[in-house]
Amino acid sequence: MNSSPKVPMPTLERLATYLRYLIDLDASHVETISSTDVERQTGINAAQFRKDLSYFGEFGKPGVGYNVSELQARIARILKIDQMQPVIVVGAGNLGSALIGYPGLQEHKFHIAAAFDRDPAKIGRLQNDLVVLDESSLGEVNAKIGARIAILCVPANAAQHVANDAIAAGVRVILNFAPIILKVPERVVVRNVSFLQELAVLSYHLSSEAPAT
Amino acid sequence: MNSSPKVPMPTLERLATYLRYLIDLDASHVETISSTDVERQTGINAAQFRKDLSYFGEFGKPGVGYNVSELQARIARILKIDQMQPVIVVGAGNLGSALIGYPGLQEHKFHIAAAFDRDPAKIGRLQNDLVVLDESSLGEVNAKIGARIAILCVPANAAQHVANDAIAAGVRVILNFAPIILKVPERVVVRNVSFLQELAVLSYHLSSEAPAT
Numbered sequence: 001m002n003s004s005p006k007v008p009m010p011t012l013e014r015l016a017t018y019l020r021y022l023i024d025l026d027a028s029h030v031e032t033i034s035s036t037d038v039e040r041q042t043g044i045n046a047a048q049f050r051k052d053l054s055y056f057g058e059f060g061k062p063g064v065g066y067n068v069s070e071l072q073a074r075i076a077r078i079l080k081i082d083q084m085q086p087v088i089v090v091g092a093g094n095l096g097s098a099l100i101g102y103p104g105l106q107e108h109k110f111h112i113a114a115a116f117d118r119d120p121a122k123i124g125r126l127q128n129d130l131v132v133l134d135e136s137s138l139g140e141v142n143a144k145i146g147a148r149i150a151i152l153c154v155p156a157n158a159a160q161h162v163a164n165d166a167i168a169a170g171v172r173v174i175l176n177f178a179p180i181i182l183k184v185p186e187r188v189v190v191r192n193v194s195f196l197q198e199l200a201v202l203s204y205h206l207s208s209e210a211p212a213t
Numbered sequence: 214m215n216s217s218p219k220v221p222m223p224t225l226e227r228l229a230t231y232l233r234y235l236i237d238l239d240a241s242h243v244e245t246i247s248s249t250d251v252e253r254q255t256g257i258n259a260a261q262f263r264k265d266l267s268y269f270g271e272f273g274k275p276g277v278g279y280n281v282s283e284l285q286a287r288i289a290r291i292l293k294i295d296q297m298q299p300v301i302v303v304g305a306g307n308l309g310s311a312l313i314g315y316p317g318l319q320e321h322k323f324h325i326a327a328a329f330d331r332d333p334a335k336i337g338r339l340q341n342d343l344v345v346l347d348e349s350s351l352g353e354v355n356a357k358i359g360a361r362i363a364i365l366c367v368p369a370n371a372a373q374h375v376a377n378d379a380i381a382a383g384v385r386v387i388l389n390f391a392p393i394i395l396k397v398p399e400r401v402v403v404r405n406v407s408f409l410q411e412l413a414v415l416s417y418h419l420s421s422e423a424p425a426t
Contacts, residue, residue, distance in 0.1 A: 009414065016413035020392050024369075043394045079413045080420040087412075094314055098307030104392055104409050110416075148419055149412070156237070173415035175408060179233050179317055181256045189418040191411040195388060196317050198404045199300075199362070200229035200292045201222065202386040203323075205402045206361055207293040 011052045015075050017042055018049070022072040023107055034065040076109070086113035086145050088171070090162050091153030092122045092132045095177055099151055101128045113145045118158075135162070142169040149173050156180045163190075224265045228288050230255055231262070235285040236320055247278040289322070299326035299358050301384070303375050304366030305335045305345045308390060312364055314341045326358045331371075348375070355382040364388045376403075 021042050025033065035046035042049075053059045056078050060066040076082040087110045089096050099105070100112055117123055118135040125132050133141060150166040152159055152174060159178035166174065173189045176182055179197075182190050234255050238246065248259035255262075266272045269291050273279040289295040300323045302309050312318070313325055330336055331348040338345050346354060363379040365372055365387060372391035379387065386402045389395055392410075395403050 007417075012414045012417050013410055016407070016410040017394070019413065020407075020409065041394070043396070078417070080416045081413055085416065085419075094307055094311030098311055099408070101307055105412075108409055108413060110412055149415060151408075151412075173418055175411050175415060181230070181254070183256070189415060191415055193406060193408055193411055194229070194233075195312070195364075195406055196233065196321055197226055197229040198388050198406055199318075199323055199364075200232065200294055200321060201225045202362060202388060202402060202404055203293045203298065204220075204225050204291070205386055206298075 007055050011055060012079070014044055014048070014052050015079055017044065018052075019072060019075045019079065019081075019108075020104075022068055022075065025068045026072055030068055032065045033068055033071075035060075037065075081109045084109045084111045085149060086111055086147040087149045087151060088113060088138070088142060088145065088147045088166070089115045089151045089153060090117075090135060090138070090166065091155075091158075091177075092117040092119075092125075092127060093153060096151075096153035097127055099153065100130060110149070113147055114141055116141075135165075138162075138165050139169040142166075142171070146170065149175070151175045151177070153177050220268050224268060225292070227257055227261070227265050228292055230257065231265075232285060232288045232292065232294075232321075233317075235281055235288065238281045239285055243281055245278045246281055246284075248273075250278075294322045297322045297324045298362060299324050299360040300362045300364060301326060301351070301355060301358065301360045301379070302328045302364045302366060303330075303348060303351070303379065304368075304371075304390075305330040305332075305338075305340060306366060309364075309366035310340055312366065313343060323362070326360055327354050329354075348378075351375075351378050352382040355379075355384070359383065361385040362388070364390070366390050369393045 035049045038049045039046040059071060089099055089112055092115050096115060100115055105112065112130065114133055115127060115130050116133050116135040116138055122132050123134050148171055150171040152162055154162050156178045159176060159180050160182055163174060163182045163184060167184060167188055176190055176192050179194055184190055248262045251257065251262045252259040272284060302312055302325055305328050309328060313328055318325060325343065327346055328340060328343050329346050329348040329351055335345050336347050361384055363384040365375055367375050369391045372389060372393050373395055376387060376395045376397060380397060380401055389403055389405050392407055397403055
């Protein structure tokens with residue numbers, strides 16, 4: 001079972017980065033890598049890479065390195081993305097559409113099982129082989145799908161309401177793109193993706209530039 | 214000048230969250246808030262809020278609270294988003310289009326000055342009042358615009374090349390949506406937005422759920 005009690009969040013985030021890199025290597029038929037290769041390619045230093053893996057047991061062979069497809073499979077298993085997982089997307093605007101059509105999701109075994117919107121102009125339209133469903137049917141539809149992951153691509157003023165519905169429908173983790181902080185029960189985990197926040201932080205860095213070049 | 218030497222990244226990130234919340238309050242004509250209100254609304258605790266502000270001088274009046282529009286203006290000034298800043302977007306697919314049409318950008322004084330793509334089918338098309346330009350003209354165009362912020366919405370295999378071009382054209386900070394780690398000169402700051410990474414981290418949390426409900 002390898003139940004690693006408490007893995008730090010940054011380690012999990014880096015594991016996802018390694019996995020991304022390994023998938024690319026595997027696609028290019030690279031068989032073995034060293035931690036130095038990882039450092040050169042991802043910018044994460046070799047010692048950190050080895051430490052991150054050490055939470056989960058033994059990896060790699062001294063003097064040989066890491067077998068790419070084996071390491072990929074093990075990290076996927078650690079992150080529980082070794083089996084297809086259904087995901088629902090709420091909000092089928094440009095952002096929702098970008099996600100629905102994003103090839104990387106499938107690669108990481110996230111299967112978008114249903115997309116919802118409340119705009120009558122969007123409901124019933126086909127998006128990447130998915131028919132956009134009426135948001136009000138979320139509970140009913142997810143009773144069949146059983147998705148525990150929801151991606152919210154709705155405007156800020158709709159997000160809390162949609163989150164409540166998703167949670168009532170069995171969702172346990174939410175990836176939230178709306179620029180508000182959702183209030184959720186303790187058992188639910190939310191990750192916020194805020195590009196505005198990212199931009200604001202970047203903007204601050206611009207100002208600390210040396211004035212002369 | 215208030216030159217605060219080294220403000221921690223999490224503080225900057227929270228400032229952006231406060232700002233988002235203050236903009237909404239201001240739009241609803243709320244005049245004054247307390248740090249307890251902030252805690253209730255954003256989930257960030259009141260003491261943390263006061264500590265974050267303390268890096269930048271005196272804020273609020275004891276027993277009265279914080280003036281919403283004043284605090285908003287000061288945080289915007291701290292984050293250097295009190296004046297319109299030109300931003301270029303490279304990649305005008307679904308994700309790029311979502312960003313170009315995102316109303317929050319304008320609210321935060323980020324002005325998308327130009328959008329680029331290398332796909333002939335996209336070049337010349339109108340997107341939210343912007344004509345999509347040929348990616349090869351990036352240097353020439355940015356010589357006029359002078360944007361120092363670029364948002365990359367291109368596929369992973371194009372991102373490094375586009376980043377190089379943007380940096381050569383004067384870009385100093387990059388918001389990168391491509392799932393690769395960019396190699397950039399030290400003077401350039403990159404923030405990565407990776408929803409795959411976020412999803413993978415969420416997925417891990419699903420597994421640590423109690424099996425029985």
